[in-house]
Structures are given as C-alpha cells and as structure tokens.
Amino acid sequence: MTAMQITGDNLSTVEMTKRFGGVTAVNGATVTFQHGKVNGLIGPNGSGKTTFFNCVTGMIKPDSGVVTYRGRTIMGKPPHTIARAGIGRSFQLCRIFPRMTVLENLLVAVRTTRLSALMSGSRNPAETERARGWLRRVGIDHLEHTEARNLSYGQQKLLELAGVLMGDPETIMLDEPAGGVNPALIGRIATLVRELNAEGKTFIGTAHGLVDSWG
Structure with missing residues (x-):
C-alpha cells in the first residue's frame, strides 16, 4: 500500500493495527485511497486484506491507529x-439470503423495508422499481424470481454488489x-466498476x- 496526500474526501488509515493473540494481521497500516478512483489492495492469502476491510467498516475494532x-x-x-456515512462493501464469501429470491434480497438491503412486511408480500413500489433497475444494471434482472441459492457463484457476486x-x-x-468467478462474469464486474467509477x-x-486484478 502506498501512502498519498490526505484530503477531506479520502478514506485514510494511520498506523492502523489489529492483532489476534500473537498474530498481527494488520501492522501499522498507513494508507490513503484516492477519492473518485478505482483503488487496489493487493496481497497473497493471509496478508490481512480482509482484516483491513473489517477494521475500516466496523466489523471488528482495530487495536490502535x-x-x-x-x-x-x-x-x-x-x-x-459507517454505511450511512457513505461506505458500502461486499465480502470475500457472499453474504446473501439463499432461500429468498433475487429481488427480495435487494429489498431487504433497503433500511426502510422490514423483513416481516416483505415476507407478507408488502412492497414499496418505488423501492421495488429501484431494485429492478440495479438488477438490470448488473445483468441478472431475468433472475429476479429465482432463489439466490440457485444462482452461480458469479451471479451471487453480482447480486451482492x-x-x-x-x-x-x-x-x-x-x-x-473476482475470486471464484468465471472470466465472462469477471469481465462484467470489471465493466460495471469502470462505469460506476465514471459516474463518481x-x-x-x-x-x-496483478494477474487476477479486476479493475
């Protein structure tokens, strides 16, 4: 990770450290990600990338920094x-509701949609249309009534996004x-990232x- 000049719009860490017992998973990470860009965090398995993400997004608390x-x-x-502050994230292993449909998974993601209301068949028309719009955007709108467990792993990645x-x-x-995703869907994810980045x-x-870089 390369440190860059910190500005008010950037996501930055300074000397962030996280230990699990005698293992230091993140060791004094100081990095600033460029606002409005596609940034990469590259390293082998076990190098602390997911722990870094978990610390930033509040899933776990850093020990210092x-x-x-x-x-x-x-x-x-x-x-x-942190999510309300404007940071969203996906996970290395998809976190979806496998027995809910593709559309229902997106409606649950909206704070104003209560699970009990959704399961009773009550849906906000505006939220439903917005969800369908994102399904079209990621290319799985034809699967909106399919249970998420029946999607391929790459399609589940698109659903999570x-x-x-x-x-x-x-x-x-x-x-x-791009982990565990076939080349065609990797290309779709990369194209979508570039399009959304161009939109801000x-x-x-x-x-x-670099070999499996997706950006």
Missing part, C-alpha cells in the same frame, strides 16, 4: 453508522470480487495479485 473518512474519524463506529448499490454508497469496498463512485478492491 486512526481511520478517517471525508475528514471524520470512523474508527470504532458500528457498521451501520447490487445489494451494496441499493444503499447508494459513495465508496464501495469489494473483497476479492470510488472503489477499493482486493486481489491476490
């Missing part, structure tokens, strides 16, 4: 607070978006190396 976003400290904040986009984040962190979204993605 500082994390700032748009000039404000976010370290130690709960995940929902669509769910992130439902939250309208300014910065999107993608944990190994900032991306931070992890990869094992």
Whole structure:
C-alpha cells in the first residue's frame, strides 16, 4: 500500500493495527485511497486484506491507529453508522439470503423495508422499481424470481454488489470480487466498476495479485 496526500474526501488509515493473540494481521497500516478512483489492495492469502476491510467498516475494532473518512474519524463506529456515512462493501464469501429470491434480497438491503412486511408480500413500489433497475444494471434482472441459492457463484457476486448499490454508497469496498468467478462474469464486474467509477463512485478492491486484478 502506498501512502498519498490526505484530503477531506479520502478514506485514510494511520498506523492502523489489529492483532489476534500473537498474530498481527494488520501492522501499522498507513494508507490513503484516492477519492473518485478505482483503488487496489493487493496481497497473497493471509496478508490481512480482509482484516483491513473489517477494521475500516466496523466489523471488528482495530487495536490502535486512526481511520478517517471525508475528514471524520470512523474508527470504532458500528457498521451501520459507517454505511450511512457513505461506505458500502461486499465480502470475500457472499453474504446473501439463499432461500429468498433475487429481488427480495435487494429489498431487504433497503433500511426502510422490514423483513416481516416483505415476507407478507408488502412492497414499496418505488423501492421495488429501484431494485429492478440495479438488477438490470448488473445483468441478472431475468433472475429476479429465482432463489439466490440457485444462482452461480458469479451471479451471487453480482447480486451482492447490487445489494451494496441499493444503499447508494459513495465508496464501495469489494473483497476479492473476482475470486471464484468465471472470466465472462469477471469481465462484467470489471465493466460495471469502470462505469460506476465514471459516474463518481470510488472503489477499493482486493486481489491476490496483478494477474487476477479486476479493475
């Protein structure tokens, strides 16, 4: 990771450290990601990329250091607070609701949609149309009534990304978006990232190396 000049719009860490017992997973990470760009975090398995993401997004608390976003400290904040600040993320292993349909997965991602209402068949028309729009954008709108467990792994990655986009984040962190995905869908993800970046979204993605880089 290369440190760059810190500005108020950037996501930055300063001397961020996380240990698990005697293992230091993230060791004094100081890095600033460029706002409005596609940024990469590259390293082999076990190098701490996912732990870094977890620390930034509030999934776990760093032992020390500082994390700032748009000039404000976010370290130690709960995940929902960080999400509302404008940071969305995907996970290395997809986090979806396997027995819910593709469309239902996106509606659950919206804070104003209660799970109980969704399961009873009650849907907000505006949210439903917005969800369908994102499904069209990622290329799986034809699968909206399919249970998520019946999607290929690459399609599940696209579904998870669509769910992130439902939250309208300014910065999107993608944990190994190309991992386990066939080349055709990798190309679709990469194209979508470039398009959304051109529309103003900032991306931070992890990869094992330049060979499997997705950006």
